[in-house]
Amino acid sequence: xxxxxxxxxxxxxxxxxxxxxSCTYDTSESDYYLFWxxxxxxxxxxxxxxxxxxxxxxATENRxxxxxxxxAKSFSLKISDSQxxxxxxxxxxxxxxxxxGGSQGNLIFGKGTKLxxxx
Amino acid sequence: NAGVTQTPKxxxxxxxxxxxxxxxxxxxxxxxxxxxxxxxxxLRLIHYSVGAGxxxxxxVPNGYNVSRSTTEDFPLRLLSAAPSQTSVxxxxxxxxxxxxxxxxxxxxxxGSRLTVL
Numbered sequence: 001x002x003x004x005x006x007x008x009x010x011x012x013x014x015x016x017x018x019x020x021x022s023c024t025y026d027t028s029e030s031d032y033y034l035f036w037x038x039x040x041x042x043x044x045x046x047x048x049x050x051x052x053x054x055x056x057x058x059a060t061e062n063r064x065x066x067x068x069x070x071x072a073k074s075f076s077l078k079i080s081d082s083q084x085x086x087x088x089x090x091x092x093x094x095x096x097x098x099x100x101g102g103s104q105g106n107l108i109f110g111k112g113t114k115l116x117x118x119x
Numbered sequence: 120n121a122g123v124t125q126t127p128k129x130x131x132x133x134x135x136x137x138x139x140x141x142x143x144x145x146x147x148x149x150x151x152x153x154x155x156x157x158x159x160x161x162l163r164l165i166h167y168s169v170g171a172g173x174x175x176x177x178x179v180p181n182g183y184n185v186s187r188s189t190t191e192d193f194p195l196r197l198l199s200a201a202p203s204q205t206s207v208x209x210x211x212x213x214x215x216x217x218x219x220x221x222x223x224x225x226x227x228x229x230g231s232r233l234t235v236l
Binding site: 047050095 | 159167177211223227230
């Protein structure tokens with residue numbers, strides 16, 4: 001079974017600085033997707049960025065980028081120029097790309113990292 | 120376009136009571152799912168469905184029932200609530216396509232906070 005591990009329960013960053021959130025995963029599959037979700041105090045789950053395993057190029061969305069190391073099964077999120085609005089819980093998630101009769105729709109989440117941004 | 124709508128947003132139950140959390144989506148998504156979120160545990164899958172009439176269990180299905188009579192609706196039923204079911208519940212949906220990675224992104228509802236006393 002696949003697992004997702006976020007080893008940093010809490011992180012803190014100064015406004016305008018850069019922070020990296022760690023995520024590792026375990027899988028025997030070669031076809032899969034990885035995601036970072038943001039959950040602000042409003043509780044809404046917001047997709048930050050996604051990465052297809054077959055793509056070697058790291059995904060980037062404005063100030064958010066990932067470092068995807070497939071061999072090491074690592075998927076870290078870098079937030080540049082941190083803003084007060086970036087303060088939230090961040091979840092790393094895995095989704096199978098294979099055809100397993102329906103279960104490939106399911107996300108497997110890490111336990112989350114709470115990010116604080118200091119003004 | 121309302122996306123994924125969950126009701127109620129908050130609910131307090133007594134042990135042994137039953138209730139249904141409603142989830143509706145208007146995006147014609149085939150795949151729908153229910154997750155629960157507990158402190159320090161992330162989100163864990165309860166049940167999921169890949170189309171009307173088809174449901175299956177996730178990681179933590181005990182104490183919950185689901186049905187999928189239409190594409191739009193996927194209610195979650197607690198038959199006899201227990202304090203261990205105190206949690207925040209999320210419904211999520213997506214298209215069920217392998218080809219286009221963008222189409223596989225889950226859309227989440229706003230969540231329902233349930234407290235069982």
